[in-house]
Amino acid sequence: MTEPIYDVIVIGTGMGGSACGALSARAGLKTLILEKNPRIGGACSYYEKDGFHVDFGTHLFTCGGEGAIGEVLRRVGARSRVEFVQLRRFSRILGLDMNIPLYNSLLSIFRTSYRIHHQLGIRLREMPDVVRLNYNFFRMPDEDIEKWDDRTMEEYVMQYSQNPGLMAITNVVLALYFVYPYWKTSAGEGAWASKAMIKAQAISYPKGGAVIVHQTMLDAAKDRGATVLTQARVRKILVEKGAACGVELEDGRKFLGRAVVSNGSLKDTVFNLVGAQHFPEDYRKMTDGLEQAHNAVQFKIALDRKVIKEGSLIVLGSPHGDFRPKTTTVPQVHRVYEDLLSGRLPELVPLYLVVPSNFDPSLAPPGKQIIILCTGAPLTTSKWVDPPEVWEEAMMKALREAIPGIERHILWKEVVGAKAIESWIGKTGGSCVSTAQVPGQVGKKRPAIRSPLPGLYFAGDQAGGRGIGTELAARSGMECAEILDSDFRNGRIS
Numbered sequence: 001m002t003e004p005i006y007d008v009i010v011i012g013t014g015m016g017g018s019a020c021g022a023l024s025a026r027a028g029l030k031t032l033i034l035e036k037n038p039r040i041g042g043a044c045s046y047y048e049k050d051g052f053h054v055d056f057g058t059h060l061f062t063c064g065g066e067g068a069i070g071e072v073l074r075r076v077g078a079r080s081r082v083e084f085v086q087l088r089r090f091s092r093i094l095g096l097d098m099n100i101p102l103y104n105s106l107l108s109i110f111r112t113s114y115r116i117h118h119q120l121g122i123r124l125r126e127m128p129d130v131v132r133l134n135y136n137f138f139r140m141p142d143e144d145i146e147k148w149d150d151r152t153m154e155e156y157v158m159q160y161s162q163n164p165g166l167m168a169i170t171n172v173v174l175a176l177y178f179v180y181p182y183w184k185t186s187a188g189e190g191a192w193a194s195k196a197m198i199k200a201q202a203i204s205y206p207k208g209g210a211v212i213v214h215q216t217m218l219d220a221a222k223d224r225g226a227t228v229l230t231q232a233r234v235r236k237i238l239v240e241k242g243a244a245c246g247v248e249l250e251d252g253r254k255f256l257g258r259a260v261v262s263n264g265s266l267k268d269t270v271f272n273l274v275g276a277q278h279f280p281e282d283y284r285k286m287t288d289g290l291e292q293a294h295n296a297v298q299f300k301i302a303l304d305r306k307v308i309k310e311g312s313l314i315v316l317g318s319p320h321g322d323f324r325p326k327t328t329t330v331p332q333v334h335r336v337y338e339d340l341l342s343g344r345l346p347e348l349v350p351l352y353l354v355v356p357s358n359f360d361p362s363l364a365p366p367g368k369q370i371i372i373l374c375t376g377a378p379l380t381t382s383k384w385v386d387p388p389e390v391w392e393e394a395m396m397k398a399l400r401e402a403i404p405g406i407e408r409h410i411l412w413k414e415v416v417g418a419k420a421i422e423s424w425i426g427k428t429g430g431s432c433v434s435t436a437q438v439p440g441q442v443g444k445k446r447p448a449i450r451s452p453l454p455g456l457y458f459a460g461d462q463a464g465g466r467g468i469g470t471e472l473a474a475r476s477g478m479e480c481a482e483i484l485d486s487d488f489r490n491g492r493i494s
């Protein structure tokens with residue numbers, strides 16, 4: 001093989017890949033960024049239809065420009081190029097006898113908590129424990145976060161309250177954070193992410209669509225001499241003398257690099273792109289055993305007028321009408337996620353709905369509205385007892401019940417199913433967070449960014465980082481760029 005041409009080759013333009021690529025180029029490293037799709041952005045990419053800008057995923061940015069994403073943009077000198085738009089009433093919980101507006105302000109926390117607990121029918125004598133639960137969770141000191149990293153959110157809640165309604169709502173919120181049941185997700189990670197959100201007070205959506213963040217990072221990379229290629233699917237990561245040394249594309253092109261960064265899932269990278277034989281047995285075992293978060297079923301709906309006022313909605317639906325947060329029981333709450341894990345449509349179907357054109361009206365033709373909604377669904381690699389159509393029907397029913405008359409205003413509706421997500425992001429199974437944030441997989445125990453194969457690194461939602469979705473991936477990308485910079489400086493990469 002000839003001398004390496006690139007210092008760093010990044011595979012993928014998701015949030016982690018874009019952040020790492022931009023920061024590496026900024027650090028003076030000769031950087032090549034490869035994307036298999038015709039458009040950049042991974043889960044935050046988009047397409048256009050009839051004058052609507054349609055997000056590929058369903059996104060709100062939990063820390064706007066004030067968290068890891070903002071930090072990456074600042075470090076590459078591009079923070080002012082992205083405008084994160086905040087709406088005072090950014091969301092509303094709607095359906096199954098609940099109607100609670102959510103405001104983007106710390107002051108409203110008490111009013112919102114009161115409404116939630118009142119509508120859940122929590123008795124006055126239970127309230128002190130519930131207040132303590134919230135207070136201690138949202139203000140958890142760092143040393144306690146570390147302790148709670150390895151325990152579940154359910155264990156945390158149970159210390160204070162066993163009210164099933166409260167568990168149901170905690171479940172819905174945690175599923176929004178981590179796309180996984182609250183009885184499996186890490187309480188430490190939940191507290192860490194909540195504190196980051198409260199500190200930032202910036203839940204928002206960027207002007208120009210979710211992809212503008214990635215586009216801005218990649219433009220900054222190009223300004224520093226990086227090359228970005230789309231329709232460049234990596235078939236293989238090349239290994240020579242026990243180190244990653246480049247990539248081979250599906251079309252046969254080869255690029256050599258001193259370091260390779262994968263933005264794909266850890267499992268795909270280890271077992272498909274590199275080959276298990278290049279890793280020690282304990283690493284192979286660890287990778288094979290990683291838990292992945294759920295996939296999703298999504299609707300993209302164009303409306304002929306502005307039907308929804310809020311920037312987003314959390315719609316609660318019950319396909320057979322037998323789930324009510326106020327009267328639910330602990331076993332029924334558990335069954336919701338047991339069903340989901342075993343491929344059955346659960347009794348509670350929560351929809352996460354974002355209205356991008358309420359943040360940036362230019363994303364829809366004048367007077368019209370684009371809404372994007374999803375619900376959690378099993379991985380494509382799991383057994384689906386109920387087929388995707390059953391999920392889709394339940395989603396439409398929940399939407400119709402929460403927003404009566406919406407159907408009259410639908411211009412068109414498209415489904416982005418679990419298989420489409422898997423294929424677009426290039427992660428087998430199509431997990432929304434490819435290394436789930438469960439005990440043993442967060443904090444100090446999160447898979448490392450530096451792999452045991454010299455020259456191979458990870459950036460994205462599979463290794464390193466903390467926080468919710470895009471924030472997790474951006475932080476991982478930032479950590480990866482810092483590690484690369486240090487490894488180049490101290491001669492660890494030759």
Ligand SMILES: Cc1cc2nc3c(=O)[nH]c(=O)nc-3n(C[C@H](O)[C@H](O)[C@H](O)COP(=O)(O)OP(=O)(O)OC[C@H]3O[C@@H](n4cnc5c(N)ncnc54)[C@H](O)[C@@H]3O)c2cc1C
Pocket residue numbers: 011012013014015016017034035036037040041042043044057058059060061062232233234235263264296298374421424425426427431432433459460461462468469470471473
């Ligand atoms: C439906 C849905 C809703 C979500 N909602 C939110 C939300 O509201 N807020 C939030 O913060 N997060 C949300 N998330 C999670 C968030 O989108 C992801 O966690 C995050 O964007 C993942 O970023 P990533 O860097 O890991 O890469 P990804 O976005 O997963 O992208 C990986 C990239 O790598 C490319 N790639 C893979 N293999 C190859 C290959 N062999 N060759 C070349 N390129 C390759 C892919 O094409 C893709 O572009 C949601 C996710 C989904 C799917």
